[in-house]
Amino acid sequence: MSFRLRIFMLVMIVAVTAIGATAWLTLSLTSREVERSQRASVQHQTTIVDAVQRFGLLRGRWPGLDRVVAGLATATRLHIQLRTGDGLVLVDSDTMQGRPSGPVQGAALGVDARPALSPRIAAAADRLTEPGASGVVSPELADPGAPPVRLGYKPVTPRDLFGAEPTDDIFGSPPALMVRQAAQYRAALIAVRCIDEKAATGDPALLIDKAPYLTGEQVTRNPECVKEAVLKVVTDEEWINGVWATYSQCERAGSPEGNNSCLYSSFTRAVTAASAVPLQLLLGPRTDTDGVGSLGRPAAFGAAGLVAVALVGTALIARRVSRPVRRLTEASRELADGRLDVRVPVGGGSELARLSASFNAMAEALQRSEERQRRLVADVAHEMRTPLSNLRGYLEGLSDGVVQPSRELFASLHEETLLQRRILDDLQVLALAEAGDLNYTTAPVDLADLVSGGATAHRVVAADAGVALTVDAPAPVWVDADPDRLRQVLGNLLSNAIRYTDRDGHVLLRVRAEGTEAVLTVQDNGVGIAPGDLSRVFDRFWRADPARQRATGGTGLGLTIAHRIVTDHGGRIEVTSRQHLGTTFTVRLPGRP
Known part of the structure; x- marks a missing residue:
């Protein structure tokens, strides 16, 4: 597996792990929050409903509810x-706290802030409807055409409305007491608002949520506000008549549930105008935006897991990358210091492994080049030393008179110089060839004709060596090449063939x-x-038979030069040989279309 693929897979593992963990955390936290909110809704809905209802009951309106x-x-x-009731949002806790309004769950809960009819009045009505009970609720109610009962036959004072409860048959009857309680609630709300305007508390609210809704201390200490409130209520004949009309119609219709049903419905209608409007309560999970701290323990574990995976993955990548790179850096430094035998270990098939293999190949090539350079210097020194030593010896002998000058001696010295x-x-x-500076003049060349001409030039040498020279070039073979350089290649190959072939041998040229x-x-x-020795044929100064080469005057560089010229022409030169049986050199060049 390549290094790139391993990095890709590791990144994908980290990404998939992160996505999976995020999804799991989201689902887990959402599910947990939903369950918590459902439990909390069931657990706290009674408390919330009671608190909101009490707020509306004590104030008769909803301003200030947002604080609650x-x-x-x-x-x-x-x-x-x-x-x-018409769907208008009155208060939203998320919006108040600067968060987007989250979802709400389940059915809406009704919040009715209207006061409840006193249980004592309902119980009194039940007793009047029991079998054997005597009397009627009100004399006027026995005659449907009679006028409705007022709160009293004389002007009602605060003491009458908030004082002792009447016990007579008329004003102490359950319907009259029901009307009296509704009037108490209306008057109490008006009174506390008057009291608040004078005291400037900013929160006009009742102190008690049951009749008579005003404490004795409030009535005593604020007579003007109480008197004004009572007067405003008892003189509202339209309101009082409406309450009695509702009750009378209900009783004449004969409610199957008895007088209690009529009392409750009439009381509710009587206090509706003064009470806060009913509301719908909806509950849901709170949309927290408090950051990571609100995610809880699962989020902490998930984040820790992601960090651990990222750290482990990064450590693995760093180790896989840094160790080979560090080895390559150290090896490069040693190579620059002259240690050409330094190598780095290679393992696997990744890009870094291939880089290490390339470095080793480069170091190997540098080492071989250095060794060839040293051998070249040594070979040149060796090739030059022997003839120069001969020249020096003869010259010293001639100078000292030890050797007598002769034509043969000077001819030998001239041969050494050549x-x-x-x-x-x-x-x-x-x-020049190895530096790429050897000039070539390319032209169409008939290789068969060039070989035939070169063989003619070497026939004298071959005849002197007792070697038969044959040319097999029946048809023209055209190439784009430098004819002079090809003649040089042919001359080197043909000279070597004649030189290393014994008398009565044979050399064949074929095109x-x-x-x-x-x-x-x-x-x-x-x-x-x-x-x-086949792998060394094209090395500098290499000779198959050094004694024979020396005897015929070869330099040991001909095949090296031929190999370079053929390579520069886009071709290749090959050699096959069997010891004591002969050698074949094959030159392959791109043909001319």
Whole structure:
């Protein structure tokens, strides 16, 4: 598996883990929050309903309810929303706390802030309807055409409304007491608002939620506000008549539930105008935006897991990358310091492993190049030392008179000088070729014609060596090449073939076309080359038989130069040989279309 693929897979693992953990945390926290909010809704809904109802009952209106809802939302950790009957949102705890309004769950709970009819009045009505009970609720009610009963036959004072409860048959009857309680609630709300205007408390509210709704101290200490409130209520004949009309119609219709039903419905109608409007309560989970701290223990564990995965993955990547890079850095430093034998371990098939292998190959090439350079210097020194030593010895002998000058001696010294010149010329050609500075003049060349001409030039040498030279080039074979450089290649190959072939031997030159290639073959039946030396044939100064090479004056650079020239022409040169049976050199060049 490649290094790139491992990084990709690790990143994908981290990403998938993060996405999965996030999804799990989201679902887990959402489910937990829903369950918690449901439990909290069931647990706290009674408390919330009672608190809101008491607030509306004591004030008769809803301004200031937001403070109560905010406190309840903080205490219960619930989203509390209150709406009117037509769907208008009156209070929303999320909006008040600067959060988007979250969802609400379940059915709405009704919040009715109207006061309840005193149980004592309902019980009194029950007793009047029991079998054997005597009397009627009110004399006027026995005659449907009679006027409705007032609160009294004389002007009603605060003492009459908030004082002792009447016990006579008329004003102490359950319907009259019901009307009296409704009037008490209306008057009490008006009175506390008057009291609040004078005291400037900013929160006009009743102190008690049951009749008579005003304490004795409030009535005593605020007579003007109480008197004004009572007068305003008892003189509202339209309101009083409406209450009695509702009750009378209900009783004449004969409610199957008895007088209690009529009392309750009439009382509710009587206090509706003064009470706060009914609300709908909806509860839901609170949308927290408090950051990571609100996620709880699962979020902490999930975040820790993600961090651990990221750290482990990063550590693995860093280790996989840094260790090979560190080795390469150290090896490069040692290579720069001259240690050409330094190598780095290679393992696996990743990009870093291939980089290490490339570094080792480069170091190997540098080491071989350095060794070839040292061998070249040593070979050049060796090739130059022997002839120069001969020249020096003869010159010293001539100078000292030990050696007598002769024509033969000077001819031998001249031959040695020519050999040194040939070595220097070949070295220069090789240096230019390896540097890419060897000039080529490319032209269409008939390889068969070039080989035939070169064989003619070497026939005299071959005849002197007792070697038969044969050319097999039946048809033209065209190439794009430098004819002079090809003649140099042919001359080196042909000279070596004649040089290493014994008398009565044979050298064959063959030219033919094979597909898109032009092929030149130089084959001899000479001494051949040992199998272990075939890889060194094109090395500088290498000789199959040094004694024979020296005897014929070769420099040991011909095959190296030939190999470079053929390579520069886009071709290749190959050698096969069997020791004592002969050698074959094959030159393959791109054919000319």
